[in-house]
Amino acid sequence: MMDGESVATGAVPAASALAVRGLAKHFGDKVAVNGINLDVPAGSFYGLVGPNGAGKTTALSMATGLLRPDAGTAWVHGIDVWRDTLAAKRLLGVLADGVRLFDRLTGRQLVTYSGRLRGMDENTVAERTEDLLRVLDLEEAGSKLVVDYSAGMTKKIALATALIHSPRVLVLDEPFEAVDPVSAANIRSILSDYAGRGGTVIVSSHVMDLVQRMCSHVAVIASGSVLAAGTVDEVRAGSSLEDRFVELVGGRSTGEGLSWLRT
Numbered sequence: 001m002m003d004g005e006s007v008a009t010g011a012v013p014a015a016s017a018l019a020v021r022g023l024a025k026h027f028g029d030k031v032a033v034n035g036i037n038l039d040v041p042a043g044s045f046y047g048l049v050g051p052n053g054a055g056k057t058t059a060l061s062m063a064t065g066l067l068r069p070d071a072g073t074a075w076v077h078g079i080d081v082w083r084d085t086l087a088a089k090r091l092l093g094v095l096a097d098g099v100r101l102f103d104r105l106t107g108r109q110l111v112t113y114s115g116r117l118r119g120m121d122e123n124t125v126a127e128r129t130e131d132l133l134r135v136l137d138l139e140e141a142g143s144k145l146v147v148d149y150s151a152g153m154t155k156k157i158a159l160a161t162a163l164i165h166s167p168r169v170l171v172l173d174e175p176f177e178a179v180d181p182v183s184a185a186n187i188r189s190i191l192s193d194y195a196g197r198g199g200t201v202i203v204s205s206h207v208m209d210l211v212q213r214m215c216s217h218v219a220v221i222a223s224g225s226v227l228a229a230g231t232v233d234e235v236r237a238g239s240s241l242e243d244r245f246v247e248l249v250g251g252r253s254t255g256e257g258l259s260w261l262r263t
Ligand SMILES: Nc1ncnc2c1ncn2[C@@H]1O[C@H](COP(=O)(O)OP(=O)(O)OP(=O)(O)O)[C@@H](O)[C@H]1O
Pocket: 027, 030, 031, 032, 050, 051, 052, 053, 054, 055, 056, 057, 058, 059
């Protein structure tokens, strides 16, 4: 579907891994998300891009059962996120932006806790926790308190908590922010393998080059509305995604800039 066009209401979009219809949220006078529609095909690697304050985090929070929408709803594999929140959450792994972790636990304890909370058995949780710590280069840090982690380590341990139960749909808000290049490459290959095996990944990112290389689909959001959505090739329409993004969103300053900023 292009440009978030409206669809017939009433039908449950069961074919999509994640679908949202008419999703809206305002904070006081500020319209953060302005009635958006999106369809994320199952098995896709879906990028969500947009300028700062575009509404990406708000939209993803509403789509994953973390923030109640003013209007509209979301479905995960046909399950209404706001009618059957628990069932929808079982299918989801979420890396939320800025959500507090239980940071008085060690990394290993936090990941273990997430697995146990999902009802997984102890041995599987222990095995997967070690696997995750290893591929995310957190083996040593696993016995440190999360409160003492760097920003990148915190991002990686939060990602581990989103992966432990092998969800059908992963929703990751800026998963590469503050993460070093080697860990980022490891995370990219984990996510690509996962999508290759039928999982669905939705990532928000500001790195256009990464989205262009990594994602099969992309939606461009600005001022709470979807400006374009589809496969990456459809959206970039022969240009680079970065050029297309600037063209769609505008806002490049061409003036003199900060003439006083000099040595
Ligand atoms: N809890 C809140 N209270 C008030 N305003 C909010 C709140 N959360 C978000 N907003 C506002 O809603 C708008 C959308 O914010 P949101 O965090 O969804 O943007 P974003 O696209 O994720 O931005 P970024 O790329 O900078 O992370 C912004 O104008 C923001 O100031």
